[in-house]
Amino acid sequence: MKILIISSYLPAPQWGASARSYYLLHALAEYHEVCLLALASPEEVQISAQLPLVQELNGRVTLLPFQPGGAKRRQQIETLLRGKSYWLEACILPEVQDAIDALYVQEPFDAVLYEGLFVAGYRLPPGVKIVLDQHNIEQELLWRTYQNEKEPVRKIYNWLEYRVLKRGELERCQQADLVLTTSGREQEWLQTRLSGQQIAVVPNGVDLERFQVDPARQEQAGRIIFTGTMDYYPNSTAVLAFARDYWPYIRRQIPGATWQIVGRKPPPEVERLGALPGVVVTGSVPDTRPYLAEAEVAIVPLSVGSGTRLKILEALAMQKAVVSTSIGCEGLELEANTHLLVADEPGAFVEAVVSLLRDAEKRARLGSAGRALVEQRYGWGYCGELLTRAVSVLTGDTVSSPVGTSFSASEGD
Incomplete structure (x- = not known):
């Protein structure tokens, strides 16, 4: 045909x-x-x-x-x-x-x-x-x-x-x-x-061969990551809100924490977030995998969206611990506390991120379950x-x- x-x-x-x-x-x-x-x-x-x-x-x-x-x-x-x-x-x-x-x-x-x-x-x-x-x-x-x-x-x-x-x-x-x-x-x-x-x-x-654990790269202590096209309204509003309502409280509890915002076409207001302590705005990169490999936690703090998020599937395929809002992981056949952590209020989201940054065993458990799920269904x-x-x-x-x-x-x- x-x-x-x-x-x-x-x-x-x-x-x-x-x-x-x-x-x-x-x-x-x-x-x-x-x-x-x-x-x-x-x-x-x-x-x-x-x-x-x-x-x-x-x-x-x-x-x-x-x-x-x-x-x-x-x-x-x-x-x-x-x-x-x-x-x-x-x-x-x-x-x-x-x-x-x-x-x-x-x-x-x-x-x-x-x-x-x-x-x-x-x-x-x-x-x-x-x-x-x-x-x-x-x-x-x-x-x-x-x-x-x-x-x-x-x-x-x-x-x-x-x-x-x-x-x-x-x-x-x-x-x-x-x-x-x-x-x-x-x-x-x-x-x-x-x-x-x-x-x-x-x-x-997700491409299961491309997105998998990279043994050549070590996770950086306290590193979190957000990936996505940054001139897309749900993504830009998510990182702006996270910078305002979440990031200061994470840094207060983990002063050495760093946050990478990885994605093409960041508007000026997103680029300015790079001036905040511990924040890097990369702009367009040829490959997100090296950045994901070095992160301990992937965040998806979306308050707006439809469809389903490839960024979650890619993070899970690389056995990353993920913290998401309900809208962020909407439509995916994921179970909270088994494949990822889900939190909708700023305080609860901060607590979830901090708990994972402090608990390598919990990160590994979520990452392993996430990889198994995407291999089966995604x-x-x-x-x-x-x-x-x-x-x-x-x-x-x-x-x-x-x-x-x-x-x-x-x-x-």
Whole structure:
């Protein structure tokens, strides 16, 4: 079967949503002929012939240059005044529609996989099956952002955007033949609102070979870590709140404690946290594993989110003790006090982090249980099998033998 994957970014194994797209593309390409149509930075387009993913797909990749404009606030207001959602409109571009039409003329595809809600608004030929990969329930994420926001103008905007996006998200899901969610919680959430819709759970996963204990690196006493794309609102608000309400109290009890904030595109307010005692803001790094290897505790103090957190799965795969809020570990089949510690109030969160920094045996116990769990339920190989099975049921296509596409997850690290 021929499948066209449409994405608003170039899939790569290094970060969040992009990693999910990369590994699921990998799984489908084992059994189907896969083409990729993605928006990319002008720099990525310029060197596209040398990109590992382009080579792995034998050139069946179309990259279109996309640089978000600087007048985002004006565009948001103008879109709302037209009764539309900015987020549902931002990636719906004439040049992408033209590319879809041209690709179908050259070599008709049987199904389209939209990598995320925001690219799921294109016109497709009749009879093409539509699969929508819902990385998040976007209206839930926006509602929680509205509830969390303190700045009045942004709060009002989030409320107005939520009201428009809510309707559009459900409409796009209804137009799909199959909707994918990252957890059973989100599957149930959508099913109650879309009776009769075919919805399958394909969890987020982790590369179990890449993320494992690194015997060459020693944990640094008192080191904690937060990983994530830092211009993503749930991540930036989490570290800002942690710096204000948690970090001073951890340092008071463990004066030598250090905290690394590891992730690309930190906004200025996050970069300024590097001036705090014991805090390092790394910015973009080629590989998070060395930083995880040297940490004693991974923290996930999120108050906003949807979907599930790959950062937790990666930390558990490296046998790290994790402290998370309930929202941070939402949707993952984890048991508090067995696989990680869960705390929602600042005082309890601080106590959990401090207790782990002081108890190597407890860290080891949680880390070992976490690794065993991800090996059982969250390897990308298992997640890919679930996707392949769901797509085959949808299309009536029998999966037999791989088509021979070879992938290397370590490429481009």
